[in-house]
Amino acid sequence: xxxxxxxxxxxxxxxxxxxxxxxxxxxxxxxxxxxxxxxxxxxxxxxxxxxxxxxxxxxxxxxxxxxxxxxxxxxxxxxxxxxxxxxxxxxxxxxxxxxxxxxxxxxxxxxxxxxxxxxxxxxxxxxxxxxxxxxxxxxxxxxxxxxxxxxxxxxxxxxxxxxxxxxxxxxxxxxxxxxxxxxxxxxxxxxxxxxxxxxxxxxxxxxxxxxxxxxxxxxxxxxxxxxxxxxxxxxxxxxxxxxxxxxxxxxxxxxxxxxxxxxxxxxxxxxxxxxxxxxxxxxxxxxxxxxxxxxxxxxxxxxxxxxxxxxxxxxxxxxxxxxxxxxxxxxxxxxxxxxxxxxxxxxxxxxxxxxxxxxxxxxxxxxxxxxxxxxxxxxxxxxxxxxxxxxxxxxxxxxxxxxxxxxxxxxxxxxxxxxxxxxxxxxxxxxxxxxxxxxxx
Numbered sequence: 001x002x003x004x005x006x007x008x009x010x011x012x013x014x015x016x017x018x019x020x021x022x023x024x025x026x027x028x029x030x031x032x033x034x035x036x037x038x039x040x041x042x043x044x045x046x047x048x049x050x051x052x053x054x055x056x057x058x059x060x061x062x063x064x065x066x067x068x069x070x071x072x073x074x075x076x077x078x079x080x081x082x083x084x085x086x087x088x089x090x091x092x093x094x095x096x097x098x099x100x101x102x103x104x105x106x107x108x109x110x111x112x113x114x115x116x117x118x119x120x121x122x123x124x125x126x127x128x129x130x131x132x133x134x135x136x137x138x139x140x141x142x143x144x145x146x147x148x149x150x151x152x153x154x155x156x157x158x159x160x161x162x163x164x165x166x167x168x169x170x171x172x173x174x175x176x177x178x179x180x181x182x183x184x185x186x187x188x189x190x191x192x193x194x195x196x197x198x199x200x201x202x203x204x205x206x207x208x209x210x211x212x213x214x215x216x217x218x219x220x221x222x223x224x225x226x227x228x229x230x231x232x233x234x235x236x237x238x239x240x241x242x243x244x245x246x247x248x249x250x251x252x253x254x255x256x257x258x259x260x261x262x263x264x265x266x267x268x269x270x271x272x273x274x275x276x277x278x279x280x281x282x283x284x285x286x287x288x289x290x291x292x293x294x295x296x297x298x299x300x301x302x303x304x305x306x307x308x309x310x311x312x313x314x315x316x317x318x319x320x321x322x323x324x325x326x327x328x329x330x331x332x333x334x335x336x337x338x339x340x341x342x343x344x345x346x347x348x349x350x351x352x353x354x355x356x357x358x359x360x361x362x363x364x365x366x367x368x369x370x371x372x373x374x375x376x377x378x379x380x381x382x383x384x385x386x387x388x389x390x391x392x393x394x395x396x397x398x399x400x401x402x403x404x405x406x407x408x409x410x411x412x413x414x415x416x417x418x419x420x421x422x423x424x425x426x427x428x429x430x431x432x433x434x435x436x437x438x439x440x441x
Contacts, residue, residue, distance in 0.1 A: 006061040009068025010087035014055035018083035026056040035127040043067040047129035100145030109154035114145040154309040162192030181241035185214035188247035197222035206237040246276035333392035
């Protein structure tokens with residue numbers, strides 16, 4: 001029996017509805033572990049997870065939307081529903097494109113997110129979570145993200161959380177001649193170092209990391225004078241700095257109150273998740289602490305500046321969404337068509353066998369009869385094949401219902417329930433109700 005291709009159900013906890021603490025609480029150990037966990041559920045055919053500083057998301061492909069929602073609700077049982085955005089099939093497709101294009105980022109149009117989507121895609125593939133449905137959805141999202149950056153001005157100006165953090169520091173404080181320390185050597189830390197380098201205000205830069213060679217690579221990417229240090233030099237690097245940006249991937253705090261107790265006037269920007277700098281550090285005399293939540297003022301200004309570019313990206317997304325939806329719909333119709341042809345082939349083979357048993361035909365004559373049978377089947381099924389594909393693209397599930405009644409893909413005298421073929425098919429609820437009602441008549 002042919003079944004529906006499968007539908008995507010998603011959940012998102014992001015900066016739009018949650019603060020840093022809530023996003024931290026929703027996060028798992030890593031993306032690979034999330035996919036492994038979701039694939040353990042019998043109803044899940046495919047799974048994908050995306051975890052960044054500003055979002056924790058999970059997607060599953062199941063036979064029905066209800067099954068997908070049930071799986072994700074169980075997975076997210078400890079997460080307050082008030083911070084979860086639930087996404088059905090079509091909403092998931094749109095959302096993934098918006099995420100990859102940077103429209104859902106804290107800094108609209110940021111470049112970092114498209115690389116994070118690619119990495120999450122590879123993590124899910126390695127875990128065995130990527131099948132035909134998510135393959136199409138995520139590759140299309142990445143393609144849209146690339147086009148958004150090459151064809152529009154969506155990433156002009158402030159393009160990362162790191163650069164937004166530096167802009168915030170410069171807007172709120174006099175950083176002329178400042179000494180800066182960046183803790184970490186990953187992508188966020190590198191972007192922060194480059195943002196500091198882009199400002200003439202900063203005179204010296206220290207990069208601190210557990211592996212000095214990695215810190216050296218960050219320092220090599222900028223032109224400002226500085227030094228690469230290991231974690232044993234952290235106290236010196238922090239206490240001598242006017243600006244401290246921490247963006248490590250550790251699970252424990254890196255900069256505590258004791259480290260900054262006698263540091264004097266210091267701007268501390270915590271860009272990590274989980275957080276590197278406890279909130280209590282901001283209570284120290286002379287220390288001003290900012291975290292990801294504090295960047296919203298900068299990002300809102302950026303969002304306003306990029307409004308026109310965002311509209312262009314929205315148009316790209318809408319076109320890509322329609323293309324992808326058409327692709328999914330045709331796949332659903334193709335399943336019905338495939339079942340129809342398979343059934344016809346079975347019956348053709350059975351009838352040919354009966355005829356050959358009664359006739360004394362040589363090999364050439366058998367080939368002529370077989371060719372005639374093939375031609376009859378193809379001519380009979382060609383018109384409904386074309387109509388079914390057009391009907392699926394137009395959300396015309398009543399036509400698909402009629403074809404099922406006329407041609408009966410099972411060809412065994414009993415028409416299977418419509419939900420076996422169009423479970424949660426994209427289209428209006430009314431269309432599907434009409435189809436089901438006609439089946440129930």
